[in-house]
Amino acid sequence: MSLSDTSNADTPKLFSPLTQRDLTLSNRIVISPMCQHAADDGRATDWHLVHLGKFALGGAGLVFTESTAVSPHGRIGFADLGLWRDDQIAPLKRVVDFVQAQGVPIGVQLAHAGRKAGSQPLWDGGRAFTRDQLRFQDGSHWRRLGPSALSAGPGWSVPDALQSDEIATVVEQFGAATRRAQAAGFDAIELHFGHGYLIASFLSPISNQRTDGYGGDLRGRMRLACEVAQRVRAGWPDTKPLFCRISAVDGAEGGWSVDDSAALARELSRCGVDVIDVSSGGLTEETRKLTVPRGLGFQVDFARRIKQEAGVTTQAVGMIVDGNQAEQILQSGAADLIAIAREALNDPYWPRRAREDLLLPSDYSTWPKRHGIWLAKRDEQMGDILRERRDAVARQRHQTGHDKAGIDKGSN
Numbered sequence: 001m002s003l004s005d006t007s008n009a010d011t012p013k014l015f016s017p018l019t020q021r022d023l024t025l026s027n028r029i030v031i032s033p034m035c036q037h038a039a040d041d042g043r044a045t046d047w048h049l050v051h052l053g054k055f056a057l058g059g060a061g062l063v064f065t066e067s068t069a070v071s072p073h074g075r076i077g078f079a080d081l082g083l084w085r086d087d088q089i090a091p092l093k094r095v096v097d098f099v100q101a102q103g104v105p106i107g108v109q110l111a112h113a114g115r116k117a118g119s120q121p122l123w124d125g126g127r128a129f130t131r132d133q134l135r136f137q138d139g140s141h142w143r144r145l146g147p148s149a150l151s152a153g154p155g156w157s158v159p160d161a162l163q164s165d166e167i168a169t170v171v172e173q174f175g176a177a178t179r180r181a182q183a184a185g186f187d188a189i190e191l192h193f194g195h196g197y198l199i200a201s202f203l204s205p206i207s208n209q210r211t212d213g214y215g216g217d218l219r220g221r222m223r224l225a226c227e228v229a230q231r232v233r234a235g236w237p238d239t240k241p242l243f244c245r246i247s248a249v250d251g252a253e254g255g256w257s258v259d260d261s262a263a264l265a266r267e268l269s270r271c272g273v274d275v276i277d278v279s280s281g282g283l284t285e286e287t288r289k290l291t292v293p294r295g296l297g298f299q300v301d302f303a304r305r306i307k308q309e310a311g312v313t314t315q316a317v318g319m320i321v322d323g324n325q326a327e328q329i330l331q332s333g334a335a336d337l338i339a340i341a342r343e344a345l346n347d348p349y350w351p352r353r354a355r356e357d358l359l360l361p362s363d364y365s366t367w368p369k370r371h372g373i374w375l376a377k378r379d380e381q382m383g384d385i386l387r388e389r390r391d392a393v394a395r396q397r398h399q400t401g402h403d404k405a406g407i408d409k410g411s412n
Contacts, residue, residue: 012358013330014323018061020241020274020313023105023187025061026366029351030278031107032317032341033064033190035076036119042069042082044091052095055344056102057368059351062337063099065092067111070161070177071170072136073143074112074198077119082186083110083177091351093184100185102368105186107243109308110174114198115146115159115207116401128155145170145199147208147215152283167214167224170198174228178235184354189236191229191273194247194263195282199225203264206255206284217402222264223384226271233272235317241274243315250283258305265310277315277339278303296325304334315339323354324398356394 015027020101031052033369055063068081076084082088092108099106116130134157145166146152147161148170162170174191179191193199201207202224208215212221233242246264250256263278280299299318307314316335320326326338344350352367362379364372379387 007120012323012327012360014327014358015360018045018336020066021160021187022239023241025105026058026103026315027059027061028337028341029062029326029353029354030033030315030337031063031191031344032339033061033066034341034345035066035080035121037077037079039079039081041408042075042080042084042088044081044088044095048081048092049095049098052106052346053098053102054401056099056104056106057371058344058348059366060104062105062107062188062352064107064109064190065095066109067113068108068177069156070110070112070173073117073145075117076111076113076172076197077121079121085109085181086180089180089184090316092186096185100187105187107190108184108186109190109192109245110181111192112145112170112173112198114196114201115144115150115152115156115204116181116196116211118142128152128157131157135175139255139407150209152196152201152206161210164212164214171224171227171231173236178232182236186240188241188243189232190243190245190277192245193225193228193408194245196247196250197282199228200247200250200256201281202259204250204252204256206250206252206283206325212218218259218260222267226267227262229268229273242272243275243277244268245277245279247277247282248299248306248377250281251281252283258302259309262301262306262309264360265306265312269310269312273312275313275337276303276306276310277317278335279317285390294409295319296321297329300329300334304332313337322397323357326354327358356390357397359391359394359398362390 016085018025018028036051052063066081067076068083069075071084096106120127120366136142144159145162146156149158149161151158170262203221208221213220246261247259248258296319300316303314303316306398314330314335315337317339320338320340321343329335364376
């Protein structure tokens with residue numbers, strides 16, 4: 001693992017470069033994977049080109065695709081992206097080429113949904129598919145898979161418990177998807193080991209009741225995660241970074257803990273994982289019994305603990321809403337990278353707004369030239385009027401950020 005932090009006192013940490021292996025990010029803002037349910041049999045469409053392309057124009061340091069299935073059985077929904085077939089490479093490469101042409105690196109999140117495979121998009125209700133709905137268009141059956149024959153909760157069918165040879169197949173599916181990711185030209189891979197999907201279900205003692213080498217104690221339950229990470233690292237260039245998203249706690253009583261996550265992070269680092277992307281929850285409906293209180297930056301302390309206890313590079317995610325908050329997280333040492341998702345949907349130019357939050361002067365040289373030249377000319381023409389207005393807005397945002405932080409601190 002190679003980490004280079006080139007921040008200095010004159011530049012906010014949010015806008016200082018960070019190098020992982022041979023990849024240097026121009027800033028610490030990462031666009032988090034967001035399911036779009038817009039693929040055509042796993043293939044990227046024009047929707048993905050526009051969806052991901054606008055974040056590159058918006059000034060992020062790194063953009064990730066949505067959860068991309070390594071197997072047709074590993075899709076969250078029918079219209080997920082996939083890299084289980086070679087014909088899915090070219091449509092993704094089109095997206096990769098556009099994002100990189102804007103000077104922004106792009107990564108792919110590889111995933112297997114496991115026992116949570118097969119559900120409707122949120123706009124259609126988000127419900128688990130029935131057994132009758134778990135069918136491919138060619139008539140073959142879509143299997144839910146897990147470590148044990150235990151459902152993910154009400155409405156979910158009982159998954160097939162994976163046999164040893166099937167576990168080996170899953171590991172190889174991640175390896176094959178890695179080869180395809182390299183062919184598509186991606187700059188980074190993120191492994192999805194959180195939110196109750198296949199690997200997370202092996203980690204938790206709630207969902208994993210196996211008695212073989214893939215169950216039992218913590219080491220046994222971590223075995224599949226480590227095998228997948230090792231397989232992907234072996235097939236991924238040494239020059240390119242490997243991220244991994246985990247759920248710091250799985251949200252179930254008696255389940256996966258932050259201490260377990262720190263142990264997993266140490267093992268993953270030994271396997272060649274460079275960045276631990278720290279989320280939480282998602283294992284079962286039991287999250288209603290053991291909730292993580294939601295507020296601004298509600299998962300940041302998980303990232304802090306894992307960074308401190310495992311000595312790894314971490315990425316914070318979850319209700320990070322403006323540049324001041326993001327900068328405070330980095331300055332506190334809780335994380336090295338900031339991931340945003342819904343805030344970027346609300347404003348694809350969030351990274352550029354964050355510069356204003358931090359009272360940085362406008363720098364249109366960092367914008368796409370087809371935009372920056374006109375904006376610079378606008379500033380020149382409007383002169384002091386625009387600058388005074390922008391300063392007033394920045395002061396208001398700065399004060400609002402302090403107010404929000406105070407409210408959030410008081411609520412916890």
